[in-house]
Amino acid sequence: MKLTSGVSQLVEALRCLPGIGPKSAQRIAFHLLEHDRDGGRQLGQSLTFAMENIGHCKSCRTFCESEQCDICLSAKRQDSGLICVVESPTDILAIEQTGQFQGRYFVLMGHLSPLDGIGPMELGLDIFEQQLRSGAVEEVILATNPTVEGETTAHFIADMCAKHDVSASRIAHGVPVGGELDLVDGMTLSHAFSGRKKVN
Amino acid sequence: MKLTSGVSQLVEALRCLPGIGPKSAQRIAFHLLEHDRDGGRQLGQSLTFAMENIGHCKSCRTFCESEQCDICLSAKRQDSGLICVVESPTDILAIEQTGQFQGRYFVLMGHLSPLDGIGPMELGLDIFEQQLRSGAVEEVILATNPTVEGETTAHFIADMCAKHDVSASRIAHGVPVGGELDLVDGMTLSHAFSGRKKVN
Incomplete structure (x- = not known):
């Protein structure tokens, strides 16, 4: 050719x-x-700049070219005492779009996976433990993905929180809003049943 | 966000x-x-290099970072006396993949479109006319797309060839090999009928 x-x-x-x-x-x-x-020229420059200069926020580990990201720097969010643990920076975008959550985040950049050599250190859980120890955290919301690895990771972090007397909660799993029951998979349905709430 | x-x-x-x-x-x-x-770093560099350094071959106008492309430099292809006129460099790739054609190309980088201000000069037809005038061209194969604009462009170039006593031909249009008759559009079918060949 x-x-x-x-x-x-x-x-x-x-x-x-x-x-x-x-x-x-x-x-x-x-x-x-x-x-x-x-x-094309612009894309070339942006790529070169991004690959060289974008690192991780020292508090929450999301992508960021300065030392700390805007969310971590916000005093209001710091005062809330809430930390939401997610697997990837795109999860932050999704949660921020709801406008519901006003706390800080912690990005694992993956999930526990011992066979691939990804343990607590690789997920930055040492940094996270320091934050728990500092006493500034009131509640940890575990928003890892509802997969086997995500659940394991959530469980591990929940244990860590218990050790430091910080309350931890897991986001709710169930039938998606607007979804139809007969199209929902069995695993989700059984989650929806076991997580049912009293209405009267 | x-x-x-x-x-x-x-x-x-x-x-x-x-x-x-x-x-x-x-x-x-x-x-x-x-x-x-x-x-990402590699892509950034390639993009920057390509956008700055890739120009057009001075004979056939395809993309090329030197003055002339490999096809135009090949003596064998020059001797063939055949020039295939196409609309875009990707057409060259498609034709080269068949391995059938052993002549040179001329890339218009578009088609005649007076309303968009694209006339013969914008398609480099002045360079093409010089090549016709040089006497090295025996036959011009018109392989522009079978659209209204492509046909008009082919017609225009055919007239130009006639003026310089160079024979011109248009690639055949008809039912694609392996296609099914009932799935072929009417325009293609009528081309297939008007371009029918005797078999005995």
């Missing part, structure tokens, strides 16, 4: 994007070269 | 990619930051 090295290098590099196969990579490369050189 | 400026800049920049909406851009940004910094 006759692609010059610069073009084929670009096509190859684009394949690192998740969900982009060889055909899409080619289409994207030609689109940028033909119609959007400024966009 | 609480994305730091570096991250949100990256998400915004990723949206210049065709087919990438806000959700996908976010997913890609977090994927690169979390799991593939090297890939």
Whole structure:
């Protein structure tokens, strides 16, 4: 095939994007070269900047290019005494969109997975334990994913909270609002039954 | 929403990619930051290099970082006296994959579209006319897309070839190999009928 090295290098590099196969990579490369050189240039700069400069917030471990993220710096959120533990920074975005939660976060960047060598240290739970020990935390809300690994991780953190006399709660699992009962899987339904609430 | 400026800049920049909406851009940004910094860095460099250095081949106008592309430099292809006119560099890739065509190409980078201000000069047809005038071209194969604009462009170039006494041909249109008749659109079918060949 006759692609010059610069073009084929670009096509190859684009394949690192998740969900982009060889055909899409080619289409994207030609689109940028033909119609959007400024966009491509801008993307190149943003990528280089982000990969070099974005690190983790020292308190909550989310992505952030300064030492602490805006949420951790907010005095109001610090005073709330609430910490919500999530698996990834995208979970923060989803929760922030509801506008319901006014506390701080702690991002694990994964879940416990001993077979892959991911233990408490890899999830930054030493930093989290320091925060529990400081006495500024009143309640920990465990919002890890409702998978086996997520549940295990939540359980582990709940034990840690108990050791430091901090109350911990798990977000509710059940039938999604607007969902239909016959389309919901059995696991979710049994969660919905065991977590039922009295109404009168 | 609480994305730091570096991250949100990256998400915004990723949206210049065709087919990438806000959700996908976010997913890609977090994927690169979390799991593939090297890939992201490499992509940033390739993009910056490509956007700055890739220009057009001076003979065929395809993308190329040197003055002339490999196909135009090949003596064998130059001797063939064949030029295939296509609308975009991706068409070259498709034709090269068949391995059938051993001549050179000329890439229009679009089609005639007077309302958008795209005339013969914008398609580089002045360069093409020089090549016709040089006498090195025996036959021009018109492989523009079978759309109204593509047909008009092909017609225009055919007239240009006639003026310089160079024979021109149009690639065949009809039912695709392996296609089923009842799934083929009417336009293609009528092309297939008017372009029928005698078999005995």
